[in-house]
Amino acid sequence: MKIKRIAIVGAGTAGWLAANHLGAELSTDPAIDITVIESKDVPTIGVGEGTVPYIMNGLKRFGISEAELLLTCDATFKQGIKFVNWLDQKKHGDNAYYHAFDEPYPGGLDISNYWLNHAKARPFDDVGIQARIAELGLSPKQVSAKEYQGDLAYAYHFDAAKFAQLLAKNAQKKFNVKHRYATIKDAKHDSNGNITHIVSSEGEALAFDFYVDCSGFSSVLIDQQLEVPFISKAEELLTDTVLVQQMPLGAEDKINPYTTATAHEAGWIWDIPLTTRRGTGFVYSSRHMSEQEALVLYAQYLGVEPSEFSPRKLPMQIGYREKFWQKNCVALGLAQGFLEPLEATSILLTDFSAELLAKSFPKHSQDINIEIDYYNEVITYAWERVVDFIKLHYCLSDRKDSSFWLDNQKSETFSEELQARLNKFKIRTPKQSDFFSRFDLFNEKNFLYVLYGMKYHTQPSVLSEAQKQQAQALLDSNDRIVASAEQHLLKHKDWLTGLKSAAERG
Known part of the structure; x- marks a missing residue:
């Protein structure tokens, strides 16, 4: 049977990256129909704000203008990561490296x-x-x-929610990707275990030929329906919790062209500059630090009063799925797995996995068994080496x-x-x-x-x-x-301000 109808369950960065990769690869076939199904009941995590240069490959393939990315996503340039105090201060002083x-x-x-x-x-x-x-x-x-x-x-820093919106606009306009709202609660299977229908919270059965699970931590298809086991990496990567707080950016504040990663007693703090604010997060191991200790240290770093500080708390289940492609379903993004945000690996792995899926996408259902083992082997290898x-x-x-x-x-x-x-x-x-x-x-x-x-x-x-x-x-x-x-390169903030001014002048 020819695979014609593709459902991407979940929006956000993962869902719309998948839509663009599949759209760019498959849109020349008029029989292909791609639909992103977004739940109004499930908010996106929205903290993946850093990237690596690999992201450019997809953006260029999708036909997204760099100027539009910079202007609409509050984006800044990222030239790497500055690591602060990852070594013994008694030996090395206030150490930092890039x-x-x-x-x-x-x-x-x-x-x-x-x-x-x-x-x-x-x-x-x-x-x-x-x-x-x-x-x-x-x-x-x-x-x-x-x-x-x-x-x-x-690479770039950007507002993750606005980046997802940009990807959504591009996929719908250039690749005719459809978008609808529904909260998926169940699925129906055939005798071989393939998903035939997904079922919304209202009881509507939606039939597709192939499914991409981008439903985040809930993993409604790869976990709840196909029951693919989760491989924990908690004994290798010890951090398991993050506190997140956005901070205002003053008119006179500089905008660093890099991410800052500052180590503390039980983890590290990210500090990501956008054109409108700073995105910060306090990553720590709950086995080595209490939440109250984390709140106090995080508040000190940001220069705010701990008693008036209430950042968002996100638990991190570190690891990935035993298989990423099971039957007629592939998991991407947080449904696939999660690693702590050091080195901006979340978007990288999602982007890489979505691209490989698009290039390996089966034309017919009987082709799935030809592609599936290779895909799982490659993505497992990539995850293991990123953990390392x-x-x-x-x-x-x-x-x-x-x-x-x-x-x-x-x-x-x-x-x-x-x-x-x-x-x-x-x-x-x-x-x-x-x-x-x-x-x-x-x-x-x-x-x-x-x-x-x-x-x-x-x-x-x-x-x-x-x-x-x-x-x-x-x-x-x-x-x-x-x-x-300095004779031929502008200050980072001046470059970005100049772009905005030029855009406003038309």
Whole structure:
């Protein structure tokens, strides 16, 4: 049977990302009908406000204007993450390092061994230029730059609810995706376990050929109907709760072109600048910190009175589904799984999974068995390696001021793959060949910034004089680029203000 009718159960970022990916891939077939079913009774979580550069691939494919994204979603540029106090302050002072988006060794010259041998007095993120550009508060692109192109790699911060609205508008206008309201409470199955109908709270039976579960934590299809088990990662990633508070942005406040991630005794705090406000969140482990302690520390960070402070509380069930594609249903977004928001992995995994689904989408129901095992294998691999990358930030810390940090350093909380990679990186620096799968969403570039930002010890290799000279020449060149950056790059806030002014002038 040809698959014609596709239901996406749940709106929000996940649902509308799925709609755009499927629409972009399948809209040339006039028989395909895609419907997003949104519940008025289930609010979206709406805290995924940070992205990585991968997001651009989809935005360009969908035909979304970058200017429209920036203007309608209160968006700002993100050049990476500034990590503050992830190391022992007694040893390292008020330490900070950047996980930037640029190549740590532009031009293909790996100078990490030169840094280990000769330049460790400088932070590793000085090897490139982006960390210093970001610290100067500069935009990653010039005013004259084309859309989705810049002097430096970048991603975005944006209002998640407004981003979902932009995706919705685009999917309906460009790909003829339909939208309707209904709260799905039940489903009907055939003798093989495939879903034939979904049933609304009013008792209406809605028949489709294929279902995409984007229903968030409730997972109404993949969990409640298909009963796919959940694999917990709570023993690897120890944080399980987040408090969320939006903060006003004053007219004179600067807008950083990066996310700030500040560690505390039992987790960390995100601080994401938009053009209209700051999005902040206090991530912590309830096994290591009480809610009252968290409220006090969070209020202190924001400079507000704890007695007048009532942030939104969200429990985090860390892990993912044993299978992401079961029968004629695929789970995306929070229905698929959830990892704490370090490194903006939620939208990344949703975007990646939705894109792979679109490219693997079966034309006929009998094709499902051909695609399903590969899809599940790929997405499982991607999730496992993302768990490893998030864990990397915690397990490398030498903080000993709380049981949370000590527990994170215990080897039994590492995966075998992460432990094997860390052992390898003790004797040599990471190489591209260590990340042999194209489904490693974080590779040697990302590992280099985190490893050496966190003072990881690697045995340096012996370099020839020619290699030393090449490396030093590249560092000198980067220093000159940074020194002249303010001559051709605007301050981040000025760039964004200029865009808004130009749009208002028409």
